[in-house]
Amino acid sequence: MKLLRLGDRDPSVAEARAAFIHLGFLPVAPRQAAVADNAPITATGPATATTAGAAEPAEPGGQTGATEAERSAAATEPAAATEPAVTADLFDRELDNAVRAFQQSRGLSVDGIIGPDTFRAIEEARRRLGDRLLYFSVTHPFVGDDVTALQERLSNMGFDVGRADGIFGARTDVAVRDFQRNRGLDPDGLCGPRTLRELKRLERTVTGGRPDVLRESVRLLARGPSLLGMVVAIDPGHGGDDPGVTSGPLCERDLMADLASRLEARLLASGLEAHLVHGPHESPSEAERAARANEIGADLLVSLHVDASSSAQAQGVSTYYYGHARGSSAVGERFALLVQREIISRTDMVDCRAHPKTWELLRRTRMPAVQIDLGYLTNAHDVAALASTEFRAAVAEALLAATQRLFLPPEQDPPTGQLRVPRIAART
Numbered sequence: 001m002k003l004l005r006l007g008d009r010d011p012s013v014a015e016a017r018a019a020f021i022h023l024g025f026l027p028v029a030p031r032q033a034a035v036a037d038n039a040p041i042t043a044t045g046p047a048t049a050t051t052a053g054a055a056e057p058a059e060p061g062g063q064t065g066a067t068e069a070e071r072s073a074a075a076t077e078p079a080a081a082t083e084p085a086v087t088a089d090l091f092d093r094e095l096d097n098a099v100r101a102f103q104q105s106r107g108l109s110v111d112g113i114i115g116p117d118t119f120r121a122i123e124e125a126r127r128r129l130g131d132r133l134l135y136f137s138v139t140h141p142f143v144g145d146d147v148t149a150l151q152e153r154l155s156n157m158g159f160d161v162g163r164a165d166g167i168f169g170a171r172t173d174v175a176v177r178d179f180q181r182n183r184g185l186d187p188d189g190l191c192g193p194r195t196l197r198e199l200k201r202l203e204r205t206v207t208g209g210r211p212d213v214l215r216e217s218v219r220l221l222a223r224g225p226s227l228l229g230m231v232v233a234i235d236p237g238h239g240g241d242d243p244g245v246t247s248g249p250l251c252e253r254d255l256m257a258d259l260a261s262r263l264e265a266r267l268l269a270s271g272l273e274a275h276l277v278h279g280p281h282e283s284p285s286e287a288e289r290a291a292r293a294n295e296i297g298a299d300l301l302v303s304l305h306v307d308a309s310s311s312a313q314a315q316g317v318s319t320y321y322y323g324h325a326r327g328s329s330a331v332g333e334r335f336a337l338l339v340q341r342e343i344i345s346r347t348d349m350v351d352c353r354a355h356p357k358t359w360e361l362l363r364r365t366r367m368p369a370v371q372i373d374l375g376y377l378t379n380a381h382d383v384a385a386l387a388s389t390e391f392r393a394a395v396a397e398a399l400l401a402a403t404q405r406l407f408l409p410p411e412q413d414p415p416t417g418q419l420r421v422p423r424i425a426a427r428t
């Protein structure tokens with residue numbers, strides 16, 4: 001699809017504008033209503049803003065004649081009357097702000113660009129529970145805010161939907177049928193008017209318990225401190241024809257492939273199971289990567305990337321986990337914080353912290369998952385670090401330590417940087 005950004009003029013900008021008005025990120029625009037030519041003052045709204053701005057400085061000079069001329073010029077300008085219809089097609093500053101606010105609220109990268117991710121999020125955000133019949137479709141699962149609303153309601157009533165991720169999957173299906181059975185309805189898994197009415201009737205006002213988050217933590221604790229047999233999925237961010245970010249002789253694909261194999265070796269040596277999500281000759285889509293991690297039943301997923309910036313000053317390490325304004329993966333967040341802490345304490349990289357995101361990989365994985373952006377290949381300091389094998393070895397060690405810590409009860413958690421991984425694996 002075509003990317004839309006500030007300054008673009010295109011009919012699909014008008015559609016996007018309408019969507020953001022519908023979603024409440026833009027006020028209902030008076031300019032559209034002003035197409036009727038009986039009100040030239042309103043109609044020239046956006047156009048006169050510049051004309052008046054230019055005319056004003058002349059006014060204090062006492063040259064009323066000039067202002068008069070400006071005024072009549074503006075009034076007689078026929079283009080001004082047709083302008084409003086055209087401006088709906090223009091990607092202006094106001095729309096740019098709305099796109100950024102929307103992206104922020106959805107946990108997307110905030111770049112002001114309407115690309116595939118933002119477009120998908122707009123489509124999903126427009127869905128309201130009750131707009132359509134929802135059920136479990138294996139081939140084309142329903143995705144949207146209506147599914148999230150359904151999952152949140154079921155979850156608040158104690159039905160296990162897993163993560164409220166807005167995707168109607170097998171677990172949501174089981175939860176819907178459980179609910180239907182529980183309420184004496186036909187357990188057909190169809191979330192239509194009858195089931196919705198029952199949901200609404202029973203909806204408790206008590207919220208905020210976040211049972212989905214609690215369940216995730218309980219499952220994790222149930223494993224105990226033993227790491228034997230735990231499966232870690234490692235996702236090198238790129239591969240095959242896709243080099244990722246490049247800088248001179250260095251490229252993201254090769255650097256992260258090296259780090260991935262180091263990490264794999266360290267995990268295996270410590271009694272954990274490690275699987276690479278894909279081989280060196282391919283670069284699957286994010287959804288495909290997530291599907292593979294789900295298939296192998298991984299307990300954790302680590303996706304490895306580096307970053308790039310138009311500014312040579314940008315540097316440092318960030319880690320991302322699944323989350324948005326309404327909630328996040330509690331374990332994913334904890335793991336991301338541990339990853340940051342361990343990497344920062346073992347290297348001289350700048351700490352760009354952990355952040356929640358709704359990227360496809362993080363969203364579609366069923367286990368706690370993190371994506372690490374290990375420095376900028378556009379920054380001299382970070383390039384020097386990434387080029388060094390010692391640095392990559394230290395990061396592999398940091399990731400292993402973060403994995404260990406995630407499963408240790410707090411009282412067994414030794415100070416950062418002092419964890420000797422093999423000893424702990426041997427003790428269990």
Ligand SMILES: [Zn+2]
Nearest residue numbers: 237244305306
């Ligand atoms: Zn990448």
